[in-house]
Amino acid sequence: xxxxxxxxxxxxxxxxxxxxxxxxxxxxxxxxxxxxxxxxxxxxxxxxxxxxxxxxxxxxxxxxxxxxxxxxxxxxxxxxxxxxxxxxxxxxxxxxxxxxxxxxxxxxxxxxxxxxxxxxxxxxxxxxxxxxxxxxxxxxxxxxxxxxxxxxxxxxxxxxxxxxxxxxxxxxxxxxxxxxxxxxxxxxxxxxxxxxxxxxxxxxxxxxxxxxxxxxxxxxxxxxxxxxxxxxxxxxxxxxxxxxxxxxxxxxxxxxxxxxxxxxxxxxxxxxxxxxxxxxxxxxxxxxxxxxxxxxxxxxxxxxxxxxxxxxxxxxxxxxxxxxxxxxxxxxxxxxxxxxxxxxxxxxxxxxxxxxxxxxxxxxxxxxxxxxxxxxxxxxxxxxxxxxxxxxxxxxxxxxxxxxxxxxxxxxxxxxxxxxxxxxxxxxxxxxxxxxxxxxxxxxxxxxxxxxxxxxxxxxxxxxxxxxxxxxxxxxxxxxxxxxxxxxxxxxxxxxxxxxxxxxxxxxxxxxxxxxxxxxxxxxxxxxxxxxxxxxxxxxxxxxxxxxxxxxxxxxxxxxxxxxxxxxxxxxxxxxxxxxxxxxxxxxxxxxxxxxxxxxxxxxxxxxxxxxxxxxx
Ligand code: F6R
Numbered sequence: 001x002x003x004x005x006x007x008x009x010x011x012x013x014x015x016x017x018x019x020x021x022x023x024x025x026x027x028x029x030x031x032x033x034x035x036x037x038x039x040x041x042x043x044x045x046x047x048x049x050x051x052x053x054x055x056x057x058x059x060x061x062x063x064x065x066x067x068x069x070x071x072x073x074x075x076x077x078x079x080x081x082x083x084x085x086x087x088x089x090x091x092x093x094x095x096x097x098x099x100x101x102x103x104x105x106x107x108x109x110x111x112x113x114x115x116x117x118x119x120x121x122x123x124x125x126x127x128x129x130x131x132x133x134x135x136x137x138x139x140x141x142x143x144x145x146x147x148x149x150x151x152x153x154x155x156x157x158x159x160x161x162x163x164x165x166x167x168x169x170x171x172x173x174x175x176x177x178x179x180x181x182x183x184x185x186x187x188x189x190x191x192x193x194x195x196x197x198x199x200x201x202x203x204x205x206x207x208x209x210x211x212x213x214x215x216x217x218x219x220x221x222x223x224x225x226x227x228x229x230x231x232x233x234x235x236x237x238x239x240x241x242x243x244x245x246x247x248x249x250x251x252x253x254x255x256x257x258x259x260x261x262x263x264x265x266x267x268x269x270x271x272x273x274x275x276x277x278x279x280x281x282x283x284x285x286x287x288x289x290x291x292x293x294x295x296x297x298x299x300x301x302x303x304x305x306x307x308x309x310x311x312x313x314x315x316x317x318x319x320x321x322x323x324x325x326x327x328x329x330x331x332x333x334x335x336x337x338x339x340x341x342x343x344x345x346x347x348x349x350x351x352x353x354x355x356x357x358x359x360x361x362x363x364x365x366x367x368x369x370x371x372x373x374x375x376x377x378x379x380x381x382x383x384x385x386x387x388x389x390x391x392x393x394x395x396x397x398x399x400x401x402x403x404x405x406x407x408x409x410x411x412x413x414x415x416x417x418x419x420x421x422x423x424x425x426x427x428x429x430x431x432x433x434x435x436x437x438x439x440x441x442x443x444x445x446x447x448x449x450x451x452x453x454x455x456x457x458x459x460x461x462x463x464x465x466x467x468x469x470x471x472x473x474x475x476x477x478x479x480x481x482x483x484x485x486x487x488x489x490x491x492x493x494x495x496x497x498x499x500x501x502x503x504x505x506x507x508x509x510x511x512x513x514x515x516x517x518x519x520x521x522x523x524x525x526x527x528x529x530x531x532x533x534x535x536x537x538x539x540x541x542x543x544x545x546x547x548x549x550x551x552x553x554x555x556x557x558x559x560x561x562x563x564x565x566x567x568x569x570x571x572x573x574x575x576x577x578x579x580x581x582x583x584x585x586x587x588x589x590x591x592x593x594x595x596x597x598x599x600x601x602x603x604x605x606x607x608x609x610x611x612x613x614x615x616x617x
Contacts (some may be wrong), residue, residue, distance in 0.1 A: 001611035002086075002100040003027050003072040004178070006159040006197040008217050009189030013068030014058060020053050020191070020198035023253060026261065026407040027195065028611030029072035029082035035057070035087040035096035036068035041163045042096045046085035067169060069159040071098035074611050077106065088127045090134035091119050095141075095162040097133070099126040101155030101176040102616050108286040109151065123591045125154075133160060141165040142216045145172060149214075155616070156365070171228060176615050177362050177390060180207040180215055180222055182243065190217045190591050195613075196246050196388075197253050197405060204246040208388045215241070217605050243274040244388055250394050252404045252521030260604045262408030262499070266590050267458060270451040272403040272413045273583070276420040277447060278500075287442025288424040296397035299379045301432060306331055307346070308355040308377070309338045309369040311614070313411040313494065315417035317383075318357050319487035320582045324422055328579060329429040338369035339617070346376065353423075354378040359406055359414035360613035361389025368617075370395065380576040383421050385414050397426065408605045409612050415491065416454070417500050419583045423432050423447060426579065446577035450584075454573040457587045460571060464588055467554055467569045468595035471525045476586040478501060478516060479589070480509040481529035482539050488529050488582045492589030499607045500597040509542040520551040527592070528567070529585050532558035533578045543567060554592075556585050 003024030007013045020030055032054045033046025043063055046052035051072070071086035078084040080465070087096040103109070106125035109132065114120065118131040130150035133141075141162050149156070155175030161168070171178055171192045181191035181199030188594050191199040192215070196206055209215060215224045229236030234417045258264035280288050293300065306325060308318035315337060321334040336346075338356070342365060348354075353372035361384040370391060374380050380396030382391050385406065392398055401417035424447065431440045471477075477496055481489035490506035496503045507516055509528065522525070526546050530539040536558075541564055543553055553567040560576045573584040597604045 001027050001074045001613050001615050002101055002126050002194070002197065004157055004192070004194040005031065006069040006158050006171065006192040006217070007189070008067045008219060009183070009187060010065055010219070010220065011068055011189070013066055014063045016067050016071035016202070016370050018058070019056060019201055020193060020479045021072055023197040023200065024072050024195055025051060026409065026605060026612055027408055028606055029074050031073045031082065031141055032071065033069040033085040033087055034063060035161070036065040037061040037163055037166050038063065038065040042089060042161070043088055044089060046082055048080055048082045048085060057451065064108060066146050066415060067161055069096060069098045069161055069165065069169065072140045076616055077125040082546055084124050085245065087128060088122060088124065088130045090130040092134065093222065094164050095130055095133050095137070095160065096131055097126070097158060097160040097409055099129060100157040100615060101126055101154070101166070101174070101397070103155040105152065119130060125215065129158065137162070137164065139165065141168060141169045142214060142225070143230070145170045146214060146227055148219055149227060159192055167218055169217045170214065171209070171217065174211045175364070178209045180209070180217065181205065182207070186220065188219060190216060190222055197555070200248065200253060204249070206246055206502055207243055208242045212494045219325070227367055247387065248405055253407060260408065260594070262410055262412060265406055265408050265413045266587070267279045267412050268404070269587065270454045270458070272417050273403040273420050273454060276325035276340060276417040277405070277424065278402070280424055281444050281446050281447060283441065285436065286444055288400045290428070292399050293381070293397045296379060296381060299353065301311055302351050303331060304351040305349065306333045306355060307336055307348070307352045307373065308333060309336045309341050309357045309366060309373070310337050310359060311363050311365055313415050313491060314357040314359060314366070314418060316491040316494070317422065319490070320419055320484050321422035324426040324579050325429065326436060328426050329433055330482050331429060336369070337362070338365040340415045342368040342372050344485070346373070348373060348376040348378045349376070352378045353381060355383060356391055356395060357382045357418055358391050359381045359385045359411055361391040364615050364617050367382050367391050368405035369395070371560045383418055385417070392436040397560070409607055409610050410495055410593070415586065420447070423580055424532055443577055443579070446580055449576065450580060453576060453584055457573050457584055460588065461591060463571055464591045467596055468592055468599060469570070472596045472599040472615050474523065474525055475502060476519070476524055477504040477530070478519065478524060478526045479504060479506040480512060480526060480539070480542060481506070482509045482535040483533065484579070484582050485529040485585055486532065488586045488589065491586055492527055492529070492593070495590055495593035496596065498610060499601055499604050500600050501608070502596065509539050512542060513545065517545065517549065519536050520546055520549040522550050522552060525552045525554060527554045527556065527589065529571065530555050530557045530561070531581045532561050532575060533581055536561070540566065555586050573608040
């Protein structure tokens, strides 16, 4: 989704901003632009399409100046054209800004500003901000930005600069992430960005802004201020913000010899699963512990009901979590799409724990659902990957998945880490209730074996490659699974459709005969997830039903299951504790989707229309 990077210092801003934009590419975008203060005024370059298009323009018309802002846009209001790309300027061209989020009262504000004589050049909601700031400007940029923002309904992460108050960049945040980066080279250079990846090449010292905060960046340092304080009429007092040290380094956000980030991330999974477990398993006690849940300890003992809310792949992880928690911890669980939950009138009785799962920690719907649940008295727990993200900061307690930056738009390693964390939370809750120490120890041992087992699944690339080569030109796929492998079927189908644009559906295997069976013929590859678990025989019956109708079956099954004679292709995975099996069965599906997408020459890491972090509704 949209990305912002800004720089103020003593070097030329252009190459630094361009580098920052490249690091934001993974979030998904359809146009890019940059504005720099060149000593005389604001100069803007922008282009629809890839950042390379912008780079071509900058090649012939470079920008010189050491104060600049840049943006990658993912269109919401107004088609993705060069004209609609950010930065946007006011009527005079003296104020430029880049914005992430949505201005909901854009229409009203636009009409009002047009009546005052402002000339609009784009179809975007963002442009109203430039004109509002122009209208409020009396010589001080931060004051004008604060005044403009009081009129705005909606969400923003914002970076603004002006040739009329030139030695600064003003940034503000409400509902869209924004951070400051303090250069570690002792020069006093400052960055601002919507994502830490944009500044990681220069610093790991960052300050995360909270909603309702504004910061002023100058060559002498930065000040963070509360937007609301302006409303009193007095200049606000600066607020102290903690500096965080990002644990990732640049290697984690580079491809490191892999042809795509997605492939790198699939292959990182033995390590990321290990990282998710590090320091959390207590072998002798047969349980797990989490530093981030200490403050929830009392609530965890009294919890009577769990609601898990999430979107997309994280929602699939939530569905697997439902099986885990109900089966082992015997706590009733409901899984809710965050986008639905936030607008319903949910019933949240006492002793309800709400778990929000999010890789990015910034997904707008998940954040809103979590806030709604808290408003209604639930205790909120987060399972989040990105450290310092909004969901991570707003939950009452949480567990980081520690999978490192996930750059490929299609989520892979984050999913298996979410499942690993859910399994450990289940273990902890189950041991506080009815699970015996012996069963707890068995689960701990099974968790510890997972990284090695994932490695053995990854060794099967060649088999999966054969399957991909046989079916990559097909236009429909069906994915079937039962029990906790039903969500895996959903996830396999989602991976295929999002990166290869093939229509794919996931179904509970037994539901097939209630409708989808009508689709079965030799042109319909059916991926059946059939590990040797408690429902194995049932899935085998479903496989027979497909075969008798001429369907082609690709089975993901346990080593030694003996399914060879019944299916067209067999990919085997090691056996593990039934609760953990989805962590192994999903990996061949990730690889299959990846290989098919490559054969179809799709843009694997940045599939069309998709964004990595969906920070708008
Ligand atoms: C699919 C995918 C998306 C995300 C969804 C939620 O591969 O990545 O479906 O899972 O947008 O994102 P997070 O987990 O960041 O809240």
